[in-house]
Amino acid sequence: MSKEIPKQYNASEHEDSIYKMWEASGAFTPEAAKSIGRIAKSRNPKPSALSSKPFCIIMPPPNANGALHIGHAFEVALHDLLVRYHRMRGDKTLWLPGADHAGFETQVVYDKKLEKEGRNRFKIPREELWQEIWNFTQENKKTMEGQLRKLGASCDWSREKFTLDPDIIKTVYATFNQLYVDGLVYRDNRIVNWCTKHQTTLSDLEIKHVERKDPLYYIKYGPVTLATVRLETKFGDTAVAVHPKDKRYKNLIGKEIEIKTLLGLTKIKVIGDKAVDPEFGTGAVKVTPAHDPNDFEMWKRHEQEIPGPKSVIDQYGRMELVSRWPDNPAAKKYHGMKVLEARNAMEKDMQEQGLMNKIDSEYVHSVATCYKCGNIVEPRILPQWYVRMTAPPSAGNHKSQITNHKSLRDIAVEAVRKGEIKIIPKRFEKIFMHWMKNLRDWNISRQIVWGIRIPAWYRSTVPPLRVRGSEEGLRDVHNPPQSSHAFWEGETEIYVGAKPPKGEGWIQDPDVFDTWFSSGQWPFATLGYPHGKDFKEFYPTDVMGPAYEILFFWVARMIMLGLYRTGKIPFKTVFLHGLVRDKDRQKMSKSKGNVIDPLGVADLYGTDAVRMALVSGTAPGNDPTISEEKIKGYRNFANKIWNASRFVLMNLDPLFVIPSEVEESHMMKHGKRMAGQGVRSLTGVRDDIVLSAADKKILKELEAMAKKVTRHLDKFEFHLAGETLYHYFWHTFADKIIEQMKPRLQGETPPNLPSERGGNESLSPPARGGVRGGGSDRLTAQYILYTCLTTSLKLLHPFMPFVTEAVWQQLQHKKKTMLITESWPV
């Protein structure tokens, strides 16, 4: 047999066929637990470590807009590790894979692709564009499935889901409908984050605040001077606000003041609002409700006193003035300019006209930008759908399962506070709470094509307004069905439902859902809520393990929507992992050229090496660092496993020891000996094996190591479990135990004699085939090596599934088994 085993472990020779073997065997399905349980039971009548309880992980569905990156590989390694461990424990284990259409993210990726091709999404009819992106994602999805297999993901492919599957959409629609009935979603026309590049609104989470240095202008407004950065929005001013108790301005509050602007003389009202900080600037601010969220709120508070919002910037971030001031030459001058362009022009003009007091050019503040393109977000007023986060369902028509009329936020906070949902590492619980505290209503409308279209219908008595454009007319850019601007003013009736109600004139909302609205329902949607068998068996799921960066985007929403819809938490444990960085702690990016393609390195060094390198050396929740050197190190470890196994295999006497019998019999012995105590030990043996005290110590150590690994795994301390195994296997098993057993395997060394390195070969001739006198000790040595090896292989399997299975397949069992469905040793 020894001659058949090559000296080096060549991962690529084994991985594909092993994966096929696993997949074909049905080992990835929860039903495989039965056979594990049965085998384990036959060996151990009281299998304390085995259960038939369900264990379920829903895979965070990778975005179907590209290939898997190293971060996915990391996540897969962690999940697969957990899944394989629980499967071996005999849990009825389900790992449900999926892929995400990833609405806006994919739209952005596809926009770039179109751009490269010289095309523009706004010029492609909706259905056509949708079909194109559909094909694009289906391609990517196929690629990803292959990559997940390559990474060894032992997920149940028969249950795979896509976020645009009809049953998922049905669930999402039902949730939206229920929320609507409960008054937890509503449509409102208010100020939103608008990306002028992507031509869509963004949720508060999708904007990034960045520090910027901008000029702070002190401008004259009649009797007052006020400070502003956004000079260009002054055309949209509807009031001047001061603090109600500010002595400087007290006498002006409630009065109209006459001001001179670039457009000429006009009047504006002064209001008192305590949101104004008297310490800042001059203590007086302009109120521009159409282009500033604060000012919008301020207007809401003073709706009776001051005029409504005056929009002066269009959807592309250009000044839009002539429709309001058709005959004003100044309006014509700035009209059509980009915001910054207009600001600079106005600065100059105002200085010339003496309207500017001073400019503070050192002013540092933070501005909202689009998290994808980095462009400054332009606040605009648009009708959108919102999820009510902090207020309870409206009384009366309340049909939801939320008890005690609590808000979505409160039910989620409570679940975490009570410990029903545990977040690991714990520090993220604090971060979670902090975020939840500041939560505001969630805009779920997006003006893109790619996504789940909002099931809302409007009927108007007035025909929808055209979008107001520049004087030259609209630059043919606007594809009406893609935008919702037109609707609000014409909406007189709203209907929520997948299909339009009876009657004429109903138009569907052109917008799609924020992708997180639908993926927030992923756990129960994938399991077939409410009647699915899987839902009943596996919900609440056990572990949700995404990157910490989507704690708010996704995890928080899943908790809220899961609780809302099913009345139960969606998962018991949130296990957050970090972002993979290179060895200099740099974030990986294509532009830096430091990306490591997981599949590429897996081809070179083996999937096991990549997985182990990602899992080892980083505490949970921290960002792992990875380098080719590190992967090489674990490639060497895989080779070590291979060669230590090779040695053991070469030294097992085929006539004397049949591995599976040794194994099974020792397990059975234990079962008998330890029955009732609920603990199995590895030191019990067949009657024909005589263990010395030192031998027993080796086995005790093995057992202690196995228990330690198990403890670490149960506490999600994968790095510690991995390190323990690495050290045990290499520096205890290979370096010490094997060396110690070498002389005994030759049948000449009496038991208990400390091993000596065979310095003089001629004095210790090879004794293969067995020397009668030393037979028992030789058998004992084989037994010990065999036990240490098989136990280690089992423990290592969740970390390095391929090499361990490859070795396992070399063990000539009487009954052919697979390591993936073997039972956990302790």
Next chain:
RNA sequence: GCGCGAUUAGCUCAGUGGUAGAGCAUUCCCUUGACAUGGGAAAGGCCGAAGGUUCGAUCCCUUCAUCGCGCACCA
């Protein structure tokens, strides 16, 4: 502004209320019958700073410094 982390060997990181750990890198030795993708040895640290609690602190507490991250309606 509010919040959360980090600071340990040259590098990347673990870890513990009681003589400080790994991998890689470095130096030296070993073509030994499982493996040179190997083996043996060596060197390397006031565990960010200052206080406090303690018999004892790298670890717990406070403050500070530096770095990172998250949240945020400061015009």
